Amino acid sequence: MRCSSYSYGLIIPGSDSRFFSLRTVYPFPYAKCPTRISVGSFKMKAKINDAAFVRQSTTQISFYELLGIPQTGTLPEIKQAYKQLARKYHPDVSPPDRVEEYTQRFIRVQEAYETLSDPGRRALYDRDLSKGLHLAFSARRRYQNDVDMEEKSEWKNRWQSQVSELKRRSMNKDSRGNMSWGARMRRQRDELSKEL
Amino acid sequence: MAEPAYTVASDSETTGEEKSSSPFPEIAIGIDIGTSQCSIAFWNGSQVELMKNTRNQKMMRSYVTFKDEIPSGGVSNQLSHEHEMLSGAAIFNVKRLIGRVDTDPVVHASKSLPFLVQTLDIGVRPFIAALVNNVWRSTTPEEVLAIFLVELRAMAETQLKRPIRSAVLTIPVSFSRFQVTRIERACAMAGLHILRLMPEPTAVALLYAQQQQQTVHENMGSGSEKIALIFNMGAGYCDVAVTATAGGVSQIKALAGSAIGGEDLLQNMMHHLMPNSESLFSSHGMNEIKSMALLRVATQDAIHKLSSQNSVQINVDLGTGSKVSKMVTREEFEEVNRKIFEKCETIISQCLHDAKVDTEDLTDVILLGGCSYIPKVRDLVRGICKKEELYKGMNPLEAAVCGAALEGAVTSGISDPFGNLDLLTIQATPLGIGVRADGNNFVPIIPRNTTMPARRDLVFTTVRDNQTEALIIVYEGEGEKVEDNHLLGYFKITGIPPSPKGVPEINVCMDIDASNVLRVLVGVILPGSQHPAIPVMEVRLPTVDDGHGWCAEALHRAYGSTLALETVQKKI
Numbered sequence: 218m219r220c221s222s223y224s225y226g227l228i229i230p231g232s233d234s235r236f237f238s239l240r241t242v243y244p245f246p247y248a249k250c251p252t253r254i255s256v257g258s259f260k261m262k263a264k265i266n267d268a269a270f271v272r273q274s275t276t277q278i279s280f281y282e283l284l285g286i287p288q289t290g291t292l293p294e295i296k297q298a299y300k301q302l303a304r305k306y307h308p309d310v311s312p313p314d315r316v317e318e319y320t321q322r323f324i325r326v327q328e329a330y331e332t333l334s335d336p337g338r339r340a341l342y343d344r345d346l347s348k349g350l351h352l353a354f355s356a357r358r359r360y361q362n363d364v365d366m367e368e369k370s371e372w373k374n375r376w377q378s379q380v381s382e383l384k385r386r387s388m389n390k391d392s393r394g395n396m397s398w399g400a401r402m403r404r405q406r407d408e409l410s411k412e413l
Numbered sequence: 414m415a416e417p418a419y420t421v422a423s424d425s426e427t428t429g430e431e432k433s434s435s436p437f438p439e440i441a442i443g444i445d446i447g448t449s450q451c452s453i454a455f456w457n458g459s460q461v462e463l464m465k466n467t468r469n470q471k472m473m474r475s476y477v478t479f480k481d482e483i484p485s486g487g488v489s490n491q492l493s494h495e496h497e498m499l500s501g502a503a504i505f506n507v508k509r510l511i512g513r514v515d516t517d518p519v520v521h522a523s524k525s526l527p528f529l530v531q532t533l534d535i536g537v538r539p540f541i542a543a544l545v546n547n548v549w550r551s552t553t554p555e556e557v558l559a560i561f562l563v564e565l566r567a568m569a570e571t572q573l574k575r576p577i578r579s580a581v582l583t584i585p586v587s588f589s590r591f592q593v594t595r596i597e598r599a600c601a602m603a604g605l606h607i608l609r610l611m612p613e614p615t616a617v618a619l620l621y622a623q624q625q626q627q628t629v630h631e632n633m634g635s636g637s638e639k640i641a642l643i644f645n646m647g648a649g650y651c652d653v654a655v656t657a658t659a660g661g662v663s664q665i666k667a668l669a670g671s672a673i674g675g676e677d678l679l680q681n682m683m684h685h686l687m688p689n690s691e692s693l694f695s696s697h698g699m700n701e702i703k704s705m706a707l708l709r710v711a712t713q714d715a716i717h718k719l720s721s722q723n724s725v726q727i728n729v730d731l732g733t734g735s736k737v738s739k740m741v742t743r744e745e746f747e748e749v750n751r752k753i754f755e756k757c758e759t760i761i762s763q764c765l766h767d768a769k770v771d772t773e774d775l776t777d778v779i780l781l782g783g784c785s786y787i788p789k790v791r792d793l794v795r796g797i798c799k800k801e802e803l804y805k806g807m808n809p810l811e812a813a814v815c816g817a818a819l820e821g822a823v824t825s826g827i828s829d830p831f832g833n834l835d836l837l838t839i840q841a842t843p844l845g846i847g848v849r850a851d852g853n854n855f856v857p858i859i860p861r862n863t864t865m866p867a868r869r870d871l872v873f874t875t876v877r878d879n880q881t882e883a884l885i886i887v888y889e890g891e892g893e894k895v896e897d898n899h900l901l902g903y904f905k906i907t908g909i910p911p912s913p914k915g916v917p918e919i920n921v922c923m924d925i926d927a928s929n930v931l932r933v934l935v936g937v938i939l940p941g942s943q944h945p946a947i948p949v950m951e952v953r954l955p956t957v958d959d960g961h962g963w964c965a966e967a968l969h970r971a972y973g974s975t976l977a978l979e980t981v982q983k984k985i
Contacts, residue, residue, distance in 0.1 A: 296638060300662040304837055308866060308927030309824055320866050320927050327864050 279346055280329035288343070292334060299330040440825045441579040441608040442569055443616075443817030446558065448508040448649025448676060449783065451475045451487075452814040453565050455573065456822035460833070461815045464572055472810060474498070476505035477557045479543040479550055488564035499527045499706030501544030501699070504557045506676060508585075509649045511554035511599070512592030514962030515539040519672045525680060525691055527702045527709065536962020544702065555599045562603035579606040581821040583613045583813050585650035586670025586843045589889050589899035590931060591955045609820055610929070612843055614643040614654030615665050616816030617781060617807070619838045621656065622663035623819060624806055627833065639776040640666075641804070644761060644794050645813065646784035648675040653760050655768035661832075665841040667768035667862045669760045675716075675784050678750050683712050685749045686727065686737050693735075704731035711737070719743050720786045747789045754789055761797045767862050772797070777804040785809045840865045846923055846931065848873075849886040849895045850978040858923045861891060865929065870922035873978040879911040883919060884976035885935055886968065887954055900965050901931075902956035905976065908947045909937055916940065919978065931955075 281288050284298040304310060306326060311319035332338045443454045443461075450472045453464045463471045466488055474487035480502045498505065506526060513520050515532035520539050523530045529549050531540040541557075542549040569577045584596060593610055600607050611619075621641055638659040645652045652670040656663050683690055687708060694705045711729035718725045724742040731737065747754065765772065778798045784790050786809075795801065822829075823836050841864055847857035850873055859869045875883065883906045890898030909917050922934040936949040957964060 293638075296657075296659065300659055300664070303662055303664075303839055304660075307837055307839060310837055316927055324866060324868060327867075331864075 280333055280342065283325060283329045284333070288346075290333075295330065295333050299326065299334075302326045439575075439578060440827055441581050441821030442577055443581050443583075443814050443819070443821050444562070444565060445583045445613070445616075445814035445817060446508060446561070447475055447647050447783075448506055448674065449475055449647070450810070451561070451565070452811065453569055454811075454814045454818035455569070456818055456827065456834075459829070459831075461818045461822075463811060463814065464569060466568055474505070475508070475561060476503045477560045478503040479545050479552070484560050486561040486564045488561065488568055499702070499709060501528055501697075501702045504528050504541065504543050504552060506649065507554040507557045509672065509676065510539065510541065511558065512589070512595035513539070516962050522677070522680060525683070525694060525705065527705045529697055536964075536966070538959045544699075547699070555595055555602065558596070558599035559602035562600060562605055566603060566605060577605070579608045579821075579825070581609045581611060581616075581817040581824070582607060583616050583817050584610050585672070586612045586614065586652040586654070586668045587650065587672055588612075589844065590846075590901055591889075591899055591957060591961070594955055608824055609817075611817060611820055611838075611840075612652065612654070612668055612670070613650075613813045614645050614652045614668065615656075615663075615838055615840060616814075616820060617643045617645065617779060617812045618654055618656035618658070618663045618665060618816070619819050619823075619836060620807065620812055620816040621777070621779065621804075622658045622661055622836055622838070623833060625658055626661045626835070640770055640774050641777040641779055642761070642765065642770075642775055642798055643779045643781065644757075644785075645781040646674055646757065646790060647782040648784075650674050651757055651760060651782075651784075653764040655764055655770050661836045662839065663837070664839045664864075665862075666770065667764045668841060668843040669764040669767065670843065671756060671760055673753050673756055674782075677753050678716060678746075678784070678787075679709070679712055681749050681753070682716060682741075682746065683708055685745070686712060686739055686741075687735075700733050704733050704735070707731050708737065715741060716746065716787075719746050720788060743788070750789075754793055757790065758793055758797055761794065765797075772799040775800065779804040779807060779812075781807065781809045781812050783810065842867070842925070844889045844899075845891060846887065846889050846901070848921055848978065849884075849888065850980055852974070852977070853894055853896070855888050855890065855892060855895045855898050856980055858921060859925065865925050866927050868922065868924045870920055872981040873919045873921060874915050874981050875909065875912075875917050875919070876914055876974065876977045876979050878914050880914065880917075880976070881909045881911060882907045882976050883909065883978055884968065884972060885921065885933065885950075885952075885978070886965065887933055895965065900957055900961055902933075902952065902954045903964070903968060904950065904952055904956075906935055906937060906947070906950060910939055910946050912939060915979070915981075917946070918981065 281290065284290075284295060284302065286294050286298050290298075303323065303326065306319040306323040308316050308320050308323065311323075332342050440456050445452050445454075451474075452472050454461050455464065456462075465471050466473055476498055477484050477486045478498070480500075497503070505528075506523060509519050509523055510530070514536045515538065516534055516536050520530065520532060523539075524532065528544065529540070529542040531542075533540075538553070540551065541553065542551045544550075566577050580600070582596065582600070584593065588596075596610065597607055618641070621643070625639055638657050640655065640657050643652075643654045643656065649672065650670060651673045652668070654668050655666040657666055658664070687693070690705075690708065694701045707729055708731060711727055715725045715727050719741070722743075724740060727737060727739050727741060729737045775798055778794060778800045780791060780794050780803050791803070795803065819834070819836065820838065823834050827834055829835075841862045842859055843861065845855075845857035845861040846859045847855055850856045856871070858871045859867055863869070873883075884903065885906060886895070886903040887901045888895055888898035889901050892898045906919065909919075916939065918938050918940065920936045920938070922936075924932045924934065926932070931954045933952045933954060934949055935952075937946045938944075939946055
């Protein structure tokens with residue numbers, strides 16, 4: 218794997234993580250040096266995938282890993298995996314305390330689904346994947362060629378970090394306000410039942 | 414506070430899912446405020462049930478009369494006759510007025526209603542008034558809606574014997590985020606918390622998902638995917654959605670809609686019967702209002718009859734010496750409203766196209782709303798969708814409110830032992846959201862039909878050398894030019910380091926979170942720099958308020974293109 222992928226969200230050890238890698242850090246402030254799961258080992262279900270989430274940054278695993286399907290997965294398999302993960306991560310149904318985190322995951326899952334369910338985009342993605350490149354968050358759509366992309370990715374990454382950090386802070390300030398209503402209700406209820 | 418929770422993510426499987434043991438959760442009710450009728454439904458513990466008012470009606474007329482000191486709405490009020498609603502004292506059709514400025518063609522079309530809708534045509538909110546004892550008493554669409562919602566709420570509280578605080582409301586697809594804030598305002602006035610605002614056909618999609626789930630009895634996630642087209646045309650709005658459903662999950666593939674409906678059919682028909690009616694009624698005197706009301710009732714009646722018969726004889730004495738006596742055929746009715754029906758076809762085609770769905774992929778075609786009884790509407794929907802049979806499992810007038818009540822139960826965190834609430838709707842943005850750039854163009858950053866929650870960004874740059882400020886003007890809509898879209902807000906980026914044009918990178922990021930809150934974040938960076946040049950701006954939208962119709966023009970006059978933006982890279 219090329220170093221360039223580091224600019225897509227790995228922690229640079231010892232650096233101020235706030236500025237460099239919030240995309241990595243964002244849901245998992247304690248994640249360090251994620252190890253990549255090898256492409257051959259999947260047939261994972263959503264549950265196992267969750268463990269992978271913990272050890273790894275979501276941006277470092279491939280879309281196939283994210284959906285828990287083999288690279289040869291068919292369209293119905295992709296759709297089914299997507300809907301299963303949506304039931305888990307969609308903010309309407311996610312556990313109250315993890316709404317912001319799960320929202321980020323849902324957006325990733327959505328991205329994976331949109332890429333892999335479109336034959337043209339999937340072909341492009343597969344090509345990049347075979348080169349060891351993961352393009353996170355629509356990079357492919359935005360930048361016409363890879364040179365261009367690498368040039369810009371560095372600052373873009375910093376920007377993303379900035380944005381994520383900002384958002385995280387603003388959410389923590391008023392995390393209830395940012396939860397979906399259902400989540401808030403569930404949390405309220407949980408607190409209530411604890412008191413009882 | 415939430416930070417340490419991340420360290421124990423490994424037991425996430427059990428953290429959130431073993432709850433629902435709580436004593437008495439409040440279940441949000443579903444409310445469908447239609448342009449002409451409204452209804453209310455709730456989850457009764459095992460299924461969705463529609464509420465009836467004291468007169469045993471499930472569908473209640475959406476109007477408020479200001480006849481006495483205390484205004485009263487169609488929930489509790491007993492009308493002696495249809496004409497009473499058209500006496501000038503009743504305000505109705507507010508769904509077509511709320512959140513619109515007086516330059517809006519939909520507001521202009523409302524000027525023939527039998528109450529006062531006054532426009533100054535300068536981009537401010539229209540002046541609305543009811544005739545009370547020969548006095549025009551002013552009100553606002555928000556106030557009318559709030560009075561109505563208070564009645565609905567009181568009715569629900571009486572019947573359910575518990576306080577009602579939260580509700581799921583349905584809204585038209587074509588509503589802008591600014592219009593949504595007006596609905597929120599009315600709900601706040603009525604003491605209701607909005608749990609969700611759902612575009613009408615997406616509420617129907619949820620009901621469809623539940624019905625499919627029940628009929629198939631399949632395991633979660635397995636079973637084939639079903640694609641349905643939902644066409645909903647009521648008095649004020651026409652909405653279309655394409656949804657893909659499997660295992661109780663309804664994914665909205667595309668939405669399309671427009672402010673056309675039965676009201677337009679009625680007005681075109683009134684114009685056809687009496688070509689000079691608009692000028693005749695423009696003075697809004699007592700007699701004119703009465704004439705207008707008589708013509709309105711007669712026309713409405715004729716349109717209803719034309720759904721079952723081929724021609725109808727209209728005889729109405731308007732009282733002021735003029736009489737309408739005319740035989741109207743169904744063909745005439747269809748010809749008079751040809752443009753409306755063509756527009757319906759366009760909306761359906763666009764929705765199918767956006768969803769990337771061919772007609773042969775459609776499992777079901779669901780036709781709903783008051784206009785679904787019109788033969789021409791049925792024919793055109795069947796024609797475009799190439800389906801002989803329409804879906805039969807839903808009541809055309811009740812489906813949306815039932816879907817809203819289901820969503821209310823699902824998002825309140827209620828679980829059903831029989832799995833009837835193992836449902837999820839994945840919503841999509843009904844309109845694109847973007848900024849003004851490249852001259853007077855609207856550049857979408859979150860395109861229409863993007864799955865929510867969403868985050869997208871796009872890089873812009875300056876148009877002049879040493880441009881130190883940039884104006885970010887945010888719009889929502891589908892038009893290529895900014896003036897064809899809804900203005901949501903504007904703010905200025907200042908302190909851009911002086912540099913040649915095209916060098917500073919201005920990243921505009923848009924984020925719609927789990928609660929459907931829209932935020933715009935703007936950061937500026939110079940190539941080669943390690944840090945953003947200026948603090949990032951974070952703005953929650955919409956920021957505009959009533960009377961914003963002239964803002965864009967004023968901004969343009971004041972700044973021209975001096976603070977403009979340009980897109981950096983061409984989209985592929």
